[in-house]
Amino acid sequence: MVETAMAMAPRKRQVLGQILVERGLISLQDLEAALAEQKRTEEFLGKILSRMGLVSEDVLVPILADQLGIPHVRLRETVVESQALAKVPAKFANHYTLLPIRVINNTLEVAIADPFDVQTIDELRLLLDCDVRPVLAGPQEIREAIQRHYGLGASAVQQLLDAGSRAGEPTAPVTEDLSALVDEASIVSFVNQLILQAVKDRATDIHIEPYERFMRIRQRIDGVLHEVPIPQDLVKLHQAVISRVKVMAK
Incomplete structure (x- = not known):
């Protein structure tokens, strides 16, 4: 299904623009400007329209899914199975902007942002040794869902733990040489993400509360x-x- 969509991409892109104009979502001038930008960057038309602020992700994604014959999912309203999350590492989900949703028999349903990225779906099939059923969701919605389900900074945490495991270092709560970790890129990245998220949420303070087991x-x-x-x-x-x-703080 995705392969077919990819093969027909040029025709579908033009149809997408026409539909948006016919529905009054963008003007003909907007479409012409987006097509000119597409010619320059060779990006997908929907991505350009969204970046230009002409069409919101929530409006664009269902129309695109309908045109390509790919199921559309609203992740804010979808129950995500822990079994599915456990199959895909956080760093893979972040890197490719995808979210595993559920496992049905031996098929993993995955929300993707790019319907033409057949290579990523194939890599996921090889990595997990199972069938993959792609469904379409907006990139911002997927990024928000990744943070919500994997946790803030999950990729950075996983990267540091993986590095420690490869080096044979302990990853227990008590670390003998903290100075070796304080300036690690992954720790720096996690703390930076934590602070940036607090600023984004207009938080006045952050409480870090470590307990024995969590x-x-x-x-x-x-x-x-x-x-x-x-x-x-x-x-x-x-x-x-x-x-x-x-x-x-120093």
Whole structure:
């Protein structure tokens, strides 16, 4: 199905533009400007229209899915199975902007942002040794869902734990040499993401609360503490996270 869509991409792109004009979602001048940009960048027309602010992702994705004959999913309203999440590493999901949703028999349903990226679907099939059924969702919606289900900074945490495992280093909560982790790119990345998310959410303060078997991070918004979704394995790195915050505070 995806292969067919890819083969017919040029015709579908033109139809997409015509439909948007016919529905009054963009003007003919908007379409001409987007097509000129497409000729320059060779990007997918829908991506250009979204980047130019002419059509929102929520409006564009269902129309595109209908044109290509690919099922559309709204991730904010979809139950995502933990079994599906466990099959795909967070760094893979982040890198390719996709989200595993559910497993049916030996088929993994995956939300993708690029309906023409057949190579990524093939790589996923080889990685998991199972069939993959792609469904379409907007890239921003997928990124938000990745953070919601894998946890903030999941890729950075996984990268650091993987590196420690390859080097034979302990990843237990108590780390003897914290100075070796404080300036690690992955720890820096995680703390930066945490602060940027707090700024985006207009939080006034961040609470980092490590416990013996788990870790909790909360941010205060309008006087109310809200829990931030984080990877479960972050508890193994809590001392490095706290030490990084202390270094930044100096």
